[in-house]
Amino acid sequence: MRSSAVLVAVAAALVSAQVPTYKSSLNMTIDPNTVAQQQRAVWCQAQTNTCQVLCDNNADDNDCDQATLKYDCTCASNSSAPGLQYYTQTLPTFICEQLYANCIQTNAGNQDGQRACKNNIQKLCATQNPPTAAEISSAEDQSTAAATATTKAASTHHAATTTGAQTASSAAQSTTSSGFAAATLGPAGSGAFAIAAGIMAYML
Ligand SMILES: *[C@@H]1O[C@H](CO)[C@@H](O)[C@H](O)[C@H]1NC(C)=O
Ligand SMILES: *[C@@H]1O[C@H](CO)[C@@H](O)[C@H](O)[C@H]1NC(C)=O
Numbered sequence: 001m002r003s004s005a006v007l008v009a010v011a012a013a014l015v016s017a018q019v020p021t022y023k024s025s026l027n028m029t030i031d032p033n034t035v036a037q038q039q040r041a042v043w044c045q046a047q048t049n050t051c052q053v054l055c056d057n058n059a060d061d062n063d064c065d066q067a068t069l070k071y072d073c074t075c076a077s078n079s080s081a082p083g084l085q086y087y088t089q090t091l092p093t094f095i096c097e098q099l100y101a102n103c104i105q106t107n108a109g110n111q112d113g114q115r116a117c118k119n120n121i122q123k124l125c126a127t128q129n130p131p132t133a134a135e136i137s138s139a140e141d142q143s144t145a146a147a148t149a150t151t152k153a154a155s156t157h158h159a160a161t162t163t164g165a166q167t168a169s170s171a172a173q174s175t176t177s178s179g180f181a182a183a184t185l186g187p188a189g190s191g192a193f194a195i196a197a198g199i200m201a202y203m204l
Helices: 002-016 037-054 091-106 111-124 133-142 144-159 164-173 189-203
Strands: 059-065 070-075
Touching: 037 059, 037 070, 037 091, 091 111
Parallel strands: none
Antiparallel strands: 059 070
């Protein structure tokens, strides 16, 4: 009984040896050259938008380099990163999904390999959507009423810092609209740059 359990463990280790194990999607990296430039632009745009939203529109650091897929996201409120790995529309999650897709392809016809792709990679890819960035920031562009609502969301956060993340995001979600999420709220100039670059990428 015991030795067969060991054998199973050894066999599992051998199989998963081909698929790396990670602690979280934060620890996943991908060669940027294996991702189309346009795709990287989209990823970075979403990453900077999501960082902004998760930081309640107050990020100290928020940038994403399309060439290297390196990013920074630090919230002003606590000088810490928000939990990017728990949300879709973030670089860690995009990378996670891409690594999973690559892994499945690499292990075509290999059930054990594909199982390892699922267990070692896919399980760590977030499935929860972040509060919608588009709703918050395009509201400001589109109407003063919406902008007022957004401002309200921001001041709600200042008034109640302990529940700030929850309150601000739910208030923000109640302002409706769609379209491009402009990073014009808050100090994240680099977000705006990433968006401009993303749009350029589509035009090219
Ligand atoms: C995983 O990533 C986190 C955050 O970047 C880092 O603090 C941690 O040391 C990494 N762990 C490993 C095993 O690489
Ligand atoms: C820092 O604050 C952001 C929101 O402002 C929050 O999402 C994040 O979880 C906080 N990080 C830590 C480590 O407390």
